[in-house]
Amino acid sequence: MSSEQAITTRATDFSAWYNDVVMRAELADYSPVRGCMVIRPRGYRIWELMQQALDGMFKETGHENAYFPLFIPQSFLAKEADHVEGFAPQTAVVTRGGGKELEEPLVVRPTSETIIYAMLSKWIQSYRDLPVLLNQWCNIVRWEMRTRLFLRTTEFLWQEGHTAHATGEEAEAEARTILGVYRRFMEEWIAMPVITGVKTDAERFAGAVRTYACEALMQDNRALQAGTSHFLGQNFAKAFETKYQTAAGGLDYVWSTSWGVSTRLIGGLIMTHSDDVGLVCPPRLAPVQVVIVPIFKTDTERDAVLQTARGVLESLKKGGVRVVLDHREGMKPGAKYYEWEGRGVPVRLEIGPRDVSQGQTMLAKRGGSKSPMRIGELEVGIRATLDTMQNELLAAAKTRREQNSVRGVSRQQLIDLMEGPGGFAYGGFCGGEKCETAIKDATKATVRVLPDPEFRSQPAPTRCVWCDQPATTEAVWAKAY
RNA sequence: CGGGGCGUAGCGCAGUCCGGUAGCGCGCUUGGUUUGGGACCAAGAGGUCCCGGGUUCGAAUCCCGGCGCCCCGACCA
Structure with missing residues (x-):
């Protein structure tokens, strides 16, 4: 299994290190289709946790989820000049369906602005219908020349927000609001500090008036564009005749925004925190936050240790901690330590006969030190430890960024x-x-x-x-x- | 699409120069002994040597032609 091969060090070859970490942590694998990736359960769980957090933030700011089709009529993409110019080279196009040549080729969405504006044109009549605040979680396809797991693949998962407003000011404010949401999520959840700002014209999204972005600095000192939020002005509204009747009785095009973050964030998470042992995952996004490793020699010890371990497992579970008990036999504790470290589990609790008799566990922090903790204090202590680790990761990443x-x-x-x-x-x-x-x-x-x-x-x-x-x-x- | 590397057991590799019937480590299966930082013994299972041609008595190995993957560049979230 790939999980036991040695990890290339960051100093030796950062790209190889990155791939090794992804493999070791079993986050993803290469697919039979060139440029595509399979997201494995441990990787997908991180995405689910990201989705959960972000989705909550979007809903708090008034957005609703919807779903638009994967296929977009090719003519739609062509309606906005810059947009088509930007995306045409990257699209996958379906020309046959049901065994017959299609009358109009269908583009596999590289992003959904066009089909969404086509629909908004139907739904919006009056200023009373505004704003429309939509989001969708979906996959998109952009034909890439060179791909890298999570960072750039032909198909990837993301969310795309699309909003329509009565005024340019309001739309611009929306784009800024989302930029703030992204920043907060990246810092508070991924523990990945970002600088925010505006893109130059050259770097702007195809079809946008202004593109705002969050940029993070990876451990190899390269920047990762972690999220973008676009003020689209009336560009798409004009292309799709998305008009509304103003309070004054006139007709105007809506003002709009679009914004997205993708599974690329997982790549950012990896390259921000991980080390030469493997993945380092911020506790708030860790699929497993705590692993309990029991240690014993005799059957008597085994029973006592496992009983204690199960008790700890249950109490932590009740406390909302994502915890697993690694009770596999025939595997030495040390081997388990290495495995879980490679997978990025923040905290390991070792429970052996000595600990049971003393009413404690040994708590080992990923990439840090080991110290005893009373079993009675675990429920509170683990929470505090995870919070501390989360904060330390952000602080360390910030320091690294400033130093560079x-x-x-x-x-x-x-x-x-x-x-x-x-x-x-x-x-x-x-x-x-x-x-x-x-x-x-x-x-x-x-x-x-x-x-x-x-x-x-x-x-x-x-x-x-x-x-x-x-x-x-x-x-x-x-x-x- | 250019430059570099690679393709042999699930994974990592040796064997290729110099052709002779496929091997090592890890993992896997079974049994036993182990377990506070990568356990050990024994017995097993597992292969279109990337594909297609050619040379040859004989090809993983030599020749020709493809394909795929990784890394570095040009395009991009």
């Missing part, structure tokens, strides 16, 4: 940084496409975001790092996934 961020870079520093260690490079930017392209050609780095105020440097840079003309904004560069 350089502010106020010069042209030469930017080049050196991207040739060398990588990371986030903050600098002044004239906003010109020429400079953006030149920087990309010279360094392979792209503008990840024009950062939101709280991430900006003090004082603000005054000159463009590349052309030395006055800066119109600050930008964050990095090599990206």
Whole structure:
């Protein structure tokens, strides 16, 4: 089984390490179909936990789930000029069905804006019908040249939110609200700190007026675009004639947004926290938060230890902890430790004869130390431990990000940084496409975001790092996934 | 699509240069002994050597042609 092969170290080969971690933790596997992946139960459980958390947040902000079809008439995609130009090369198209050539080819959705606006046009008549706040959980297909487990696969799972509003201000505010939701989720659940901001025109979603994004820094100092939220203006409304009657009696196109995060987040989780032993999973998203490993020699010890272990199992379960008892026999405790560590289980409770007689367990933190805990204190103590670990992961990731961020870079520093260690490079930017392209050609780095105020440097840079003309904004560069 | 690597048991590999009838480690099955950081003994099961041609008495091995996967680049969440 792949689960027992050695893991390549991060220092040796980060890509190989990443693949090894995914395999070792049994999160996913390659599929018989090129570019596609199979998400295994341990990986899917993380996604379910992510879904649960996010879905709750979407509902709190007034969104409702719906489902739109997988197949989109090809002509729909063509209605918005930028959109079709952006996605056409990446689409899979069905031309036959039921053994017959189709009258109109059907595109397997690369995203659902077009079919959703076609429907919204039917559903929206008046400003009283607005806003419409929709979300859907689904799979999408984008034909990729080069794929990587979770980070970029031909088919992937995501949620896509689509909202329609009476005013541009309201739509813009919605896009910003969701960006905040994403950020909160990434930090509080994935323990993955992100910088938020606006994308440049070159990096903008095809068909959007403005694209907001959350960017995280992975352990190899490359940036991961973890989520995007788009203000679409009236682009799709115009393409699909999605109009409504205003309070004043006039007709106007709706203003809209769309936003999404995908199973790519699992890749972000892995590359943010994991180590050379295997997966490190933040407790809030860990399929198994606690594993109990019983230790015994004689039958008498076995009975006593297992009885205690079962008691701990039940009490933790009642307390809402995701816990399993590893009672497999014929496997040494040490072997179990390695296995569960590779799978990223945050806490291990060892219970042996000595512990039973002393009314305690040995609590080992993933990647940390071991210390005894009284059995009576476990219900409270485990919760506290998991919370602490969750916070420590976020803090450690934040520290790592800051240590690998350089502010106020010069042209030469930017080049050196991207040739060398990588990371986030903050600098002044004239906003010109020429400079953006030149920087990309010279360094392979792209503008990840024009950062939101709280991430900006003090004082603000005054000159463009590349052309030395006055800066119109600050930008964050990095090599990206 | 370019550059690099690889394809032999479930997994990791050796064997390929120099052709001779397929091997190692791990895992798996059965039995026994073990169990506080990757247990041991014994007996087993498991193979279209990526595919198709060719050379040869004989091909995992040599020749020709395909296919697939991984990594690095160009496209992208």
